[in-house]
Amino acid sequence: MLDLPARISDSLLLLIEAQRAVAHLVIDDAQNLVQAVGHLAHYGLDGLAFGGPAADQIPLLEGLLPLAETPFLIRSMEMPSGRVADVHFFADERTVWVLLLDVTAEYEEARLVQQKSYDMTLLSQREARLIAQLEAANQELTRAHRELDASQARLRSEMRDAERYVRAVLPAPMSQPFVVDWRFVPSTELGGDSFGYHWVDDEHFAIYLIDVCGHGVGSALLTVAVGNTLRSEALPGADFRHPAQVLAALNEAYPMERHGELFSTVWYGVYQPRSGSLRYATAGHPSPIVVSGPAGSSECEARALDAKGPCIGITPTARYQEAQCELRSPARLFVFSDGTYEIGRSDGSMMQLADLMATLSQPLGPGQSELDRVLDAARTAHGPGALEDDFTIVKIAL
């Protein structure tokens, strides 16, 4: 306690009374309000009635009386007038004094500081939660990415197996009694091109090339199925020595509405070595090219075996026309898919069938392969990267 002369302590009291708008209430041991003095209106406590329960008129007193501890302080209590007071409680055995001291200015100052502090804290807490959510999402993405990688690796492995199967069903090149060779470069791991050749009987040699629209698993499955059908001659009622019959039966067996909306172009020919006759029919397929003359000669002449017929799978009642020509040695027959010559050059132009014919009719240098030259021409025209379409070409050299 300050040991001050009475005049100074009185002066201090007056100062506090003036600055803090002091008011006080007195409550007796029956918890009735018996006295209210000071700046009561300042706190919205004017007009109090004496003699009744204090808590009925002054809600802040509810439950606090009798006082459990003294002195007791409630800081910064907002009063009915909107002013803010520190509420001091003092008690002796019979009386409770409640002193109100205005702290509105300090309250406003504290509120501003606290507001800024809480705003910052809430923001940083929110930021921390967002970062945690981002990290969790990132971990989930990483996990999903890892699973996707594994799944893609499995898929790639399965695609490689499928590609191996597609290649496995292709016939090996042959050299007797005439040479048959080929180049097969799918644009993706699985393409829509397939081909085959086999002896129908001792005198008839069948050769065929299939190009299913599109690429990928669906096209590959269909082209392998069509190839197997032709290879195993599994078209009831069709005579595999007659190309038009074969294509008509094939068209009936593979309608696009029952095969994933996929259709295909097919060229089917039957060569009879004894007579040199080649009978053929086409289902929307590019015309094969016959090059007559020795391979190394500058006298070679290239001509296309033009024919017409609808694609396999589009028209249920399609009919096919058969054509025929003579192949006399020395000559080469080239059967190919459109991916062999419909190649976009870097300048935006497209290679044409005439370009392929020109390439094939040029004399070969020593040790050169006609098929490799065609593939090189395609790759040169295309530029770097995989070809846009499947590249398939089959050669019969007589």
Next chain:
Amino acid sequence: MLQKKICLLGAFGVGKTSLVRRYVDTIFSDTYLTTVGVKIDKKIATVGSEQMALIIWDIAGEDAVAAVRVSYLRGAAGYLLVADGTRPETLETAASIQSRITAEIGATPFIALLNKADLVEDWAIADDRVQQLEGEGWRFCRTSAKTGNGVEESFAELAALLSR
């Protein structure tokens, strides 16, 4: 008329003042205004056929620096313990306050409010933690001072609890 003092307690920013404003004045503001000290409101609640005057003490929230003054609860018949459903740490603050009240004042009726229930996408309080506290005897209500959902019901439930 029966008159009861109740308190709202919890961490800062959980929406105690907004709950009181919604209950007493049926208004809500999105602007966050921090509470310093204590603000007292009064509202008449109906419990069955009886009326009860609730003297509602809205007490400044607890933060890292300042703990809730448990002595302010003296004479309170019960309290609402408020947590922010989007801030799990506020439920732990509520648990801490509750244990201090029990230690210093003794068992006092209370209801725990998981406020801001309208912020469904940001909801972060784990169900298993809530179930654990329910196992300890806590009674939970989901509230939204913004929409008013659960607010009237929570105060009414506490009033009913105090009238028994």
